[in-house]
Amino acid sequence: MATDSPMIEFTHVSMRYPLGAGSYYDALRAVSFTVQPGEMVFVTGHSGAGKSTLLRLLTLMERPSRGSIVVNRKNLERLPRRRLPYYRRELGIVFQDNKLLPDRTVYDNVALPLIAAGMDDREIPKRVRASLDLVGLLGKERQFPVVLSGGEQQRVGIARAVVHRPSLLIADEPTGNLDVELSTAIFDLFASLHRHGTTLLIATHDLRQVSRMEQRTLTLQRGELVRDTHA
Amino acid sequence: MKAWLLRHAQVLVGSFGQLARTPIATALTLTVIGITLALPAGLVVAINNLDRLSTGFDRGGQISLFLKQDTNDAAAQKLAQQLRTRSGVAAVEYISREAALAEFRKHSGFGSALDALSGNPLPAVLVVRPEAGTSPAALETLRTALARQPGVELAELDLAWVKRLHALLELAERAVWLLAVLLAAAVLLIVGNTIRLAVLNRQTEIEVIQLVGGTPAFIRRPFLYAGWLQGLLGGLIAWLLVELGLLWLTGPVSDLAGLYGSPFGLEGLPFASGLALVASGGILGWLGSRLAVGWHLRRQSFR
Structure with a gap:
């Protein structure tokens, strides 16, 4: 059963970037942890601690220098390149800058993962509406991102991240550009998704929201995992 | 789908x-x-x-068959008829010894000199026009085949400009x-x-x-x-x-x-x-x- 295996398993994962002239920068150093299905986990730490690197490794935007990463029973090291798009369809990704396409409507932005996955055209409108309803933006389908507020744009980004019902939602500083009120709304939305059974891994330096959520927290410092509240 | x-x-x-x-x-x-x-x-x-x-301009590819002196008019006509049915041949024109002499007399300027000859020295000629578009190599093959025909003394083909x-x-x-x-x-x-x-x-x-x-x-x-x-x-x-x-x-x-x-x-x-x-x-x-x-x-x- 899928529930018997961890959703995420990092084992001695290191990421080293060459700086030239034989020197290196270690963004992650032998990081190990597991996340069970249905868990909501925060990754915190100062800028440069390795939060974004950890998420980039999870989304396979990069491959680790050392160690192994298993997600949903898939060893990412052994994942062939042609399987990469199919792996990413199991993930939902929320970006700090939301990465919405400005020349497409809210509907088209949210529908993008479904179209990319080749979903039946009749199913797409239902899924998009359900997703927009979840983030409280039903009725804004025909609008373009530029006319929405920062908080609304981020919620469109979340709607796009969950429209294909991923088993794992990854968010990289999702409230980095938002004020306290909007940040609270976004984190409440994550809590709601968590209650619906989604596994979440959220990188943030917003410690106030993290402590309010009372969930497991991994703290990184200069690439090392220095604290795991669950361990 | x-x-x-x-x-x-x-x-x-x-x-x-x-x-x-x-x-x-x-x-x-x-x-x-x-x-x-x-x-x-x-x-x-x-x-x-x-x-x-x-x-x-396929005239440049025409083949002239000079017949033997002893070939009479009937045999030449018969050969011309045979050649007209041959594949690769578009037309055959028969020029008798007399017609050849008359033409030569008209264009050469040697009229009086010809009068001094005891007989007609010119052979009868069959002018064979191959089908349009025949390549130089095929023309050469056709010329060789026509040269072997009975009664043919010489088969000539001017291919230089066609080539x-x-x-x-x-x-x-x-x-x-x-x-x-x-x-x-x-x-x-x-x-x-x-x-x-x-x-x-x-x-x-x-x-x-x-x-x-x-x-x-x-x-x-x-x-x-x-x-x-x-x-x-x-x-x-x-x-x-x-x-x-x-x-x-x-x-x-x-x-x-x-x-x-x-x-x-x-x-x-x-x-x-x-x-x-x-x-x-x-x-x-x-x-x-x-x-x-x-x-x-x-x-x-x-x-």
Whole structure:
């Protein structure tokens, strides 16, 4: 059963970037942890601690220098390149800058993962509406991102991240550009998704929201995992 | 299958839309592709017309059969009749010994000298005209076969200028192929560069599609359609340019041919060749686009 295996398993994962002239920068150093299905986990730490690197490794935007990463029973090291798009369809990704396409409507932005996955055209409108309803933006389908507020744009980004019902939602500083009120709304939305059974891994330096959520927290410092509240 | 086709139709319409959104840039690109494809196509048309012209002058390829002195009129006529039924032979003209002498007397200026001869020294001749378009090698084979016919003393064929013309046409044909290959490469580069710029303009979109699980084929699709459309429309423009050029030249060429008493007229690109030109444009556009997008996707760090 899928529930018997961890959703995420990092084992001695290191990421080293060459700086030239034989020197290196270690963004992650032998990081190990597991996340069970249905868990909501925060990754915190100062800028440069390795939060974004950890998420980039999870989304396979990069491959680790050392160690192994298993997600949903898939060893990412052994994942062939042609399987990469199919792996990413199991993930939902929320970006700090939301990465919405400005020349497409809210509907088209949210529908993008479904179209990319080749979903039946009749199913797409239902899924998009359900997703927009979840983030409280039903009725804004025909609008373009530029006319929405920062908080609304981020919620469109979340709607796009969950429209294909991923088993794992990854968010990289999702409230980095938002004020306290909007940040609270976004984190409440994550809590709601968590209650619906989604596994979440959220990188943030917003410690106030993290402590309010009372969930497991991994703290990184200069690439090392220095604290795991669950361990 | 229906959904798949619908998706492709949507992408095709979207690609049309992308091209229509930048009308000036699109028009310039299409014109450049059209001119580039029209050059070899126009040269092929010119060579085909020259080839037709050369086969029209097939008198240079005629074979003269000089018959033995003892061949009488009836035997010569019989041989002529046999040769007329032979494959590869278009016509046979019989010139009797008397007719040959009369002609020689008329044109040579040796009339009085001929009177001094006791008999007619000229042989009867069969002038064999091979079928139009017979190659120099086939003409030579035919000459050898005719030389072996009973009653034939000598078979002569003047191939020098036919060979020279065919050699020139062959050289020109090769030059056109070389030019066509170079210009095809040019079309690849033109479309490739246009698509490369389009890819760079849509960099963020490509990244997002990759991160939400879009396959490379899904990412490539709109660019491939755009490249294919550009090549296809460029091919159509090339066809139009060739036909317009021919239309412009038809009158003067007919006038010139008329001065030489020839009914020769220019022939345009056959419909099938025109379609092949348009299809080639489409294939080159698709290929140029495929190379540009493939190169770009391979360079991305999180492919």
